[in-house]
Amino acid sequence: MSVSVRPLPPALAEKARKELFEDPGRLASDLQHIKDWIAKQPHLRARTDDQWLLAFLRGCKFSLERTKEKLDLYYSVRTTAPELFKTHYTDPLFEEMLSLGAFVILPKAPAPDAPLVSIIRPGRYDPSKYNIMDLFAVTNTLMRILLVDNDNVIVAGGQSILDLEGATMSHFLQMTPSVMKKMVVMGQDASPFRMKGNHYLNTPPGFETIFNAVKGLLNEKNRTRLYVHNKNYEELYKYIPQESLPAEYGGKAGTIDEITDYWRAKVKEYGTWLDEDLQFGTDESKRPGKPKTAEDMFGVEGSFRQLEFD
Structure with a gap:
């Protein structure tokens, strides 16, 4: 064979x-x-x-x-949870979200066998106009491409930087327990990506409430891979070399706009593949035994409206 x-x-x-x-x-x-x-x-x-x-x-x-x-x-x-995949690459919203630079994946790993690095910047989108699910749906498209296009991230894993510069109460209120549960199930349990580190920068007041809620949903291994650096960039550079980061973070990996252009071209290259991908999923009515439902898989609701921000 x-x-x-x-x-x-x-x-x-x-x-x-x-x-x-x-x-x-x-x-x-x-x-x-x-x-x-x-x-x-x-x-x-x-x-x-x-x-x-x-x-x-x-x-x-x-x-x-x-x-x-x-x-x-x-x-x-x-x-x-179709909302995690709702924004197809042909949807104008996809290009809007991509252009904001709220989520970028660095095309090259810091070393030949090192984890790939992604940067999430929710403060780049207007929460009165967009939802965190809009961003996550675009993220999922790029992640699917990575699964078949980039061996580094599959073999060596990935590290993410969550830069909360500019994030507001309105951004945090979109992170309901249900949304967090869906993100964790998708990212930790359903995906073959192996996360090697999640790094938090520029954390605002009230961040701890969200951080602790997410931490509680993670497995033990991933809980030990959370690093809060806030404004201590030197601490971040111990895990991710500065020169491998975009220019906006003092590195030599190009600007975030240039990296976004790379992904714009990559999405176009995978257009037919992404079109084909729409047909896949499950028909729970045909599942042997008990069908899976959203309530079974993500059955938490509520919000963080009690958060106090300065």
Whole structure:
């Protein structure tokens, strides 16, 4: 059996072997096993291209059972929380959100086998005009492209910088418990991405309430990978080299506008692939056993209206 996947550069191949237990000799049979399993699931409409399935195998350290669980959960989230995927790349809102530079992924990792870095800047969007879900839907599109386009983020993982400069009470009020639960389930449980660090900059008063709520939803491993630097950029640079960051953060990785242009072109390149991707998900009425519902998966509601901001 032959497989259609990109060969890894030496440094990443060694990391995949040591940390993810990747065995090139077993790859074809592992992929076929997952494809055979998908074909037998009456409720599941899933992509079966090799590079896509390989991302999930790597994200689950080649445990076939965990890979099946994660794939099933990923497509269940797409069905039960469609708002996480609502903004298609052809929607004018997509270009608006992209242009704001509220979310960027650095195209190159700081080193050949280092985690990829993303920067989230919610203060860049007007909360009276846009919602956090608008931003997350655009983020999800770029993340899907990453799954098949970038080996660094799958093998070495990712680090995120949440820069809260300019974030207001109105931004925080959009982060309801339900929204947070959906983001955590999608990012931590349903996605094959491995987060190696979440770094918080320019944290405003009241941030601790949101931070503690998110922390409570994370698993133990990810709770230990949260770093609050506030305005201590030197502390951030110990984890992410300054020169690998955009010019706005004192680095040499280009400006955020230039990085946004890169992603604009990448989305166009993957246009047909993204169009195809609309068909995938689950039909919960055909699921063997109990259908999954949004209430089952994300059953929390409420808000943080008791927050006090200076």
